[in-house]
Amino acid sequence: MKYAFFQGCNIPIRIEQYANATEAVLNKFGVELQVIPEFNCCGYPVRNVDEKAYILPSVRNMAIAERAGLDILVICNCCFASLQKARHVLDSDKELKDELNAVLASENLQYKGTVQIKHYLTVLHEDIGTEQIKSKLVNKFKDLKISVIHGCHILRPREITKFDDSFVPAITEELMQTAGATSLDWQGKLECCGAALAGINDELSQILLKDKIRGALSAGAEYITPICSYCHLQFDTAQKNLPQGNETNKLLPVLLYPQLLGLCLGIDEKTLGIVQNSTIESDDIERLKSLLGPPVEEKKRRKKKKVAA
Amino acid sequence: MTINILLGLALIICLVGLFFRFSIWFSQGLQPSPAPVTAGQRFSTAIGAVLAALFSSKAVLIVKSFFVDLLFQKRIFDKSYLRWTAHTLIFFGFIMLFLMHALDSVVTANFFSDYEPTLNPYLFLRNLFGVMVLAGLGIAVFRRITLKPQRLKTNPADWAALIFIAVIIFSGMLLEGSKISSYTTYQNMIEEYGSFDEEETKALEAYWVQENGLVSPRMKKPQPSELVASGMEVNSDSCMECHAPNSSAFASFAVKGVTRPISAIFGDATAVNLFWFLHIAACFSFLAWLPFSKMFHMVSAPVSLLIKGVIGEDNKQAPANQLTHQMIGLSACTHCGSCSLECSSNMFFESFQNDFILPSEKVQYLRDFAAGKVTDEADLKRLQEGLYVCTSCDRCTSVCPSGINLKDIFVAARYSLLEKGIPETSMLSHFSFPLALAQNFAGDHLKALKTVTDLFKKSFKQLSDVSLPMTLSRKQGVDNNSFKGCFSCQRCTNICPVVRSFDNPTESLGLLPHQIMFSLGIGNTELAMGSKMIWSCSTCYLCQEHCPNEVELCDIFYSLKNDAINKIEAGANA
Numbered sequence: 068m069k070y071a072f073f074q075g076c077n078i079p080i081r082i083e084q085y086a087n088a089t090e091a092v093l094n095k096f097g098v099e100l101q102v103i104p105e106f107n108c109c110g111y112p113v114r115n116v117d118e119k120a121y122i123l124p125s126v127r128n129m130a131i132a133e134r135a136g137l138d139i140l141v142i143c144n145c146c147f148a149s150l151q152k153a154r155h156v157l158d159s160d161k162e163l164k165d166e167l168n169a170v171l172a173s174e175n176l177q178y179k180g181t182v183q184i185k186h187y188l189t190v191l192h193e194d195i196g197t198e199q200i201k202s203k204l205v206n207k208f209k210d211l212k213i214s215v216i217h218g219c220h221i222l223r224p225r226e227i228t229k230f231d232d233s234f235v236p237a238i239t240e241e242l243m244q245t246a247g248a249t250s251l252d253w254q255g256k257l258e259c260c261g262a263a264l265a266g267i268n269d270e271l272s273q274i275l276l277k278d279k280i281r282g283a284l285s286a287g288a289e290y291i292t293p294i295c296s297y298c299h300l301q302f303d304t305a306q307k308n309l310p311q312g313n314e315t316n317k318l319l320p321v322l323l324y325p326q327l328l329g330l331c332l333g334i335d336e337k338t339l340g341i342v343q344n345s346t347i348e349s350d351d352i353e354r355l356k357s358l359l360g361p362p363v364e365e366k367k368r369r370k371k372k373k374v375a376a
Numbered sequence: 377m378t379i380n381i382l383l384g385l386a387l388i389i390c391l392v393g394l395f396f397r398f399s400i401w402f403s404q405g406l407q408p409s410p411a412p413v414t415a416g417q418r419f420s421t422a423i424g425a426v427l428a429a430l431f432s433s434k435a436v437l438i439v440k441s442f443f444v445d446l447l448f449q450k451r452i453f454d455k456s457y458l459r460w461t462a463h464t465l466i467f468f469g470f471i472m473l474f475l476m477h478a479l480d481s482v483v484t485a486n487f488f489s490d491y492e493p494t495l496n497p498y499l500f501l502r503n504l505f506g507v508m509v510l511a512g513l514g515i516a517v518f519r520r521i522t523l524k525p526q527r528l529k530t531n532p533a534d535w536a537a538l539i540f541i542a543v544i545i546f547s548g549m550l551l552e553g554s555k556i557s558s559y560t561t562y563q564n565m566i567e568e569y570g571s572f573d574e575e576e577t578k579a580l581e582a583y584w585v586q587e588n589g590l591v592s593p594r595m596k597k598p599q600p601s602e603l604v605a606s607g608m609e610v611n612s613d614s615c616m617e618c619h620a621p622n623s624s625a626f627a628s629f630a631v632k633g634v635t636r637p638i639s640a641i642f643g644d645a646t647a648v649n650l651f652w653f654l655h656i657a658a659c660f661s662f663l664a665w666l667p668f669s670k671m672f673h674m675v676s677a678p679v680s681l682l683i684k685g686v687i688g689e690d691n692k693q694a695p696a697n698q699l700t701h702q703m704i705g706l707s708a709c710t711h712c713g714s715c716s717l718e719c720s721s722n723m724f725f726e727s728f729q730n731d732f733i734l735p736s737e738k739v740q741y742l743r744d745f746a747a748g749k750v751t752d753e754a755d756l757k758r759l760q761e762g763l764y765v766c767t768s769c770d771r772c773t774s775v776c777p778s779g780i781n782l783k784d785i786f787v788a789a790r791y792s793l794l795e796k797g798i799p800e801t802s803m804l805s806h807f808s809f810p811l812a813l814a815q816n817f818a819g820d821h822l823k824a825l826k827t828v829t830d831l832f833k834k835s836f837k838q839l840s841d842v843s844l845p846m847t848l849s850r851k852q853g854v855d856n857n858s859f860k861g862c863f864s865c866q867r868c869t870n871i872c873p874v875v876r877s878f879d880n881p882t883e884s885l886g887l888l889p890h891q892i893m894f895s896l897g898i899g900n901t902e903l904a905m906g907s908k909m910i911w912s913c914s915t916c917y918l919c920q921e922h923c924p925n926e927v928e929l930c931d932i933f934y935s936l937k938n939d940a941i942n943k944i945e946a947g948a949n950a
Contacts, residue, residue: 223918
């Protein structure tokens, strides 16, 4: 299986480790990712300004993937939603499709509508499946408490993103379980990290961020796992910039899902780029590693007992 | 004599131009509310940094950068083999011609004691280098034409540079070609270097007509082979020591077809003089033109690359050096368009049709802006929009073959422009997100943001401004009609994390989500557009997802935001 790897604008320059860890994990299951340098911005940043200007960039990206004969694999929620939105809109609006295709025609591109947009979690959960993941585990976490923050644009609006149940998402739950981690039930799990307001209304953006940090900490989270790259930047960068800190004396460390799973698959932490998360400190990493154990511990012990008996 | 005066004149213009360009490095800069640093201080800070680098372990980086970035041009190589081939052909061809041919009396003659311009390998190499340059120019022209649909902009100045170099090379080839055919030149050589009897003279001439492309008034090709054979003997006895066969000047030998008709019309001596004049004039004008054109990159790009080689990615410099670095960067741009080809915002350029969205076009204009030459408000506004419609992906900086730190230049330029107080509505987009993360010029950002929010307050009616009774209007401003399904259950407002964040949400947000649907319902789109709520929406879609009657609140907010910005922009442009 091979996908066109859509990294967006933030990941290659600011969250390289997310791309590297995702690629390392997916490669374990024979999924190849091809970086396509011609991809441009997904269009998301301009959505407040002009809806058509928001759709066009995604259409070009999809046309490029179609020309390469590949489906698109996305990490960032906002890129994911933009691509899905463009697909959805053009499916029912032929006039707009022709209009935007006319723009693309000058560089010999055409969007037909054949390309599939997949989030990497969908690939892990559906195409690879938890059973296959389990079969490749060399480690498993025990007593690891994680607050997952889904990010808004992967779940909602559900008829556009078509990712998971937008009220009771199950994909992240099951994937966390597969790695032995506990995905906490916490206030803020399905809510906004505040990124969309950063630079426009910083105060409000920070209120929303602090709200999430507080929620995660009070639920007993040791790490936060943002799915979206914008959420990641909020927790991993903006958290440090908060004027009064995050109201505790320690940063809530960020751990990305492919990093967490990667450790269970035996991928070394350097490849996973865990230290590149700027909120995670060495004792957080040590603690994380101390929670790793053999994947089928209990059964083995029973067997050993039998042998001893 | 004349030639020396002309050369002197060209050199003086060139030196004055260089001085002018260098002085810009230390006297101009892009930053909001510039700190008072004099050019002298900047110059000494820069010299200090250069010396510090030279006398530290960083000297190794300079040497490495010299070979890797300057000579090998790895940054171009990494991006495009075709472009690297083109540039390397021009670069090496031109440099070698400059050193071995233009400066032959200084360079070549000193390195090679047997140097004669008419001997091989010099005769052959001159042609080879010339053809290399022409081949490189051919690829460059091909690239400029074929990449036009991918938003590669070509200015008259780009064509001028290509044409200028082509004229130098072609005129040189024509000059050599006309000399090859010229009987006058041939006779001068005979007079100067040979003493032959009549038999030998005839044989030699026959040989040169037959083999060396000479056009003789008394002999035509083909010549009898015995005569040519004895001419060859005379040639190898008397001429070959100083003159290789003309065919080894393969390019000039091949352009005989062009020069011969001209020689036939004007006379061979006049033709030689004509091409000589053309070649010298082209070379000298190029020299004088260099500092004022993009060819200045021959000086500034190496400096820019060496700086990048030394300071690397983290880019920590004294503030005075930052400005100088900016200006060196701006002067090192060759308008090659690599940045614009890979710009993540390329589709926004297609939508907004603003050239300044493309990084390569911004740079051209920022030079004038830094010099204080851009004063037209419409131009400033477009430049400002172009600077703001940027995803901060930093691709431009990573691809620039001249190693220009475009990211830094654009960030500083953005806030220098915003400082002028022209409201920038795209500040209300997510382009602001990476800027908020980086926290550069945070105070300037807030100030500029306030200009925009004030404009909104002024442009739209607030709920508090509306006098009762409110009347029902048929006018509806949004395409998305789903608000008609609203039955005011207030689920949207109750679930909204933004509303929840305020003690007194109505006061802080103007209208609450359900009230916005309501005002659309009574046809008061203006009121909806003016509410602070739409700009406080975190676009989390919870309202829309939870609405029991499928009102697409978040999408409606987006279109209200679009409409509000359009209205403001239409007002500003009217």
